[in-house]
Amino acid sequence: MAQFQATASAPVNIACIKYWGKRDTKLILPTNSSLSVTLDQDHLRSTTTSRADPSFEKDRLWLNGKEEDIKDGGRMATCIAEMKRLRKQEVEDKQPNEPQVVSLFFVTYLTLKLTSCPKLSSYHVHIASYNNFPTAAGLASSASGFAALVSSLAQLYALPVSPSTLSLIARQGSGSACRSLYGGFVAWEQGTRPDGQDSLAVQIAPQSHWPDMHALICVVSDDKKGTSSTSGMQRTVETSALLQHRIAHVVPQRMAAISAAIKSRDFDAFAKVTMADSNQFHAVALDTEPPIFYMNDVSRAIIALIVEYNRVSMEKGLGRRAAYTYDAGPNAVIYTLKENVKEIVELVVKYFPQRDGFKDVFGLFGEAGVQGKVVEGFNEAVAKEFEAGAVKGLIHTKIGDGPRALGAEESLLGEDGFPKTLAA
């Protein structure tokens, strides 16, 4: 008996123009377009194996080895159902209903096609997914997770569709997941159709267009349980007096400005828009009743460092060379070009001593390691030096590619169709 199985990995993406607000909560249609950078799967990824088998009694899913409940009508159920529907519509239904003997040649052909095209859409699936970054890191894993889910099913089902089409389905799992279907710089176009068929991801530029775009993730400790983005954004939609102005008058011009900055590789313009939009997202969160805060004093201090770093850089005529951005949590993601990463790591470590040392995956620092220091002309009084642990960790990564098809050796499911036990 043939085994129908596929494994894919998908990347994390971090938005420069933020998604905050839905116009349709079931279909996950946003109130504004957004744009992100896809990060490198060599460092951060979700990996998912999907198998379809007539012996399976129901759809089941394990996340990091633990079975999740696939709720009827829930987001996972919707994505799986939509993928099965596409399989049927785009693959199975395009086969004739009944083999018809037209000629000897045709009989042979149809038989072969039918053999290579079983009715997988009618089988239940077992799905195992694994994130290579700890949940404690506070990085949203739903984007890479749903992108990997959809990608592995697309591979399993041999769907002849574009990543944009898959993004329509990933979007219904988690809005920002749609942007993880491409590498490089990716826009989620909000669309206007009530059925959401034009609310999808498009690639603005591939990774190869600006490969020096690096990212430093500062994982910030937080003792406060934050508001979930799902409930928070709808409270903003319902109560913020400023959000509609942002949607109608600010985001459209920022989408155009940052797309132009990316196309011309203008880091200063990219940074200006990225930071302004992070600020504005947190501003509308604060303009919500009751107000929502995601950044804390550590987040604020990191902003002060980047603002001062850029001030020095602009004074030298070099423009902005770093851009902070914050999602629905206190972690900072700092975009910068490869040539500046060393200075920025030194800067962050100076104010936020690291307990575990900096994991120098790009080999920037050699044996001396990170000292913790500021660039010349930097006003050290813009922030105080924090205790070790305020920034729990630093992850250095860069722009990356879209979902990858992985070989059978990467499978997360064993021969028995259940998750393998993974080494920690």
Add this chain to the structure above:
Amino acid sequence: MAQFQATASAPVNIACIKYWGKRDTKLILPTNSSLSVTLDQDHLRSTTTSRADPSFEKDRLWLNGKEEDIKDGGRMATCIAEMKRLRKQEVEDKQPNEPQVVSLFFVTYLTLKLTSCPKLSSYHVHIASYNNFPTAAGLASSASGFAALVSSLAQLYALPVSPSTLSLIARQGSGSACRSLYGGFVAWEQGTRPDGQDSLAVQIAPQSHWPDMHALICVVSDDKKGTSSTSGMQRTVETSALLQHRIAHVVPQRMAAISAAIKSRDFDAFAKVTMADSNQFHAVALDTEPPIFYMNDVSRAIIALIVEYNRVSMEKGLGRRAAYTYDAGPNAVIYTLKENVKEIVELVVKYFPQRDGFKDVFGLFGEAGVQGKVVEGFNEAVAKEFEAGAVKGLIHTKIGDGPRALGAEESLLGEDGFPKTLAA
């Protein structure tokens, strides 16, 4: 020789609808109207003595015993010059230029008038001012300070003008000072005239209208030097994409809503608007390039306490019973009605233990003192308990009256025309 001297005190005011942004930085004309509650001078006040004397060689001013430089064209010089101009225009110029002998009765009359109306506008002034609250408390003293300055000069000059007229001059010292010319609830109407003559304070309701309106000021420690409001607000005007929407579409309806809430003594509505406008002021500050933060983690925690306190209250059908508001710093001012002050002090002290104990000026707690506890049904997990000192002090006060004329025994100037040495 007669002594021409007057002493006045003036109150602090804390805005519910925030002033943030000038359309004219010289005349201090705001981009939107604002509204505040005047606090009780029995607790927080600036006191100012002004003396005019032909022997003085220049205008001089001492603040808390230390001489300040009255810069040409600066805000203090403008206020003093404007007050002298009013003295001349409203008092001195209304006397005939030359005594004319028309009848015996008239000669006598004019002589008397001239004796009681010396040309004080031509004399230099010595001014001593004193704030009874420490600068370290982080309370803006410029509002009460300029209001006391203008009030003492108005008294010295025997000006037959309304507080609204005086507010035009105090406004040029410090925008929000204009609101300290009245007690109770005070609006600063933005006005439309380029010369600013309609940008003045009007009383919405006197103190006696809602005497149970109390305020608890939480003085919050901060290790970060904040952005001055003068420079901060203009950066917001120049760079925030949201401020213009706030000015044109949000503030006008909030001014109407809070005025109606005050008139009908509807605390729930008053609280809702007050908190929303505090949030929005900090939202547009954050929407500034680079972003401005005034609240810190302690401020955020106090918000979380008030939000939860109100949630419990609303669940009981009592509506909101507390309203936080934050100016350009981390201190919280909590408005509440007298009957709720005890609960709120207990709540704040539970999370923010006090080093020096609570100064119970209204005698609420008796011998047992403050225990630190929450109301029934309160979710204690909304904030963590902080170390003693995170909230440095609590000041309990209430709504108060406008500037007061004080007797000669309160004079801050000695017989020699120089500041008395004040006991600390």
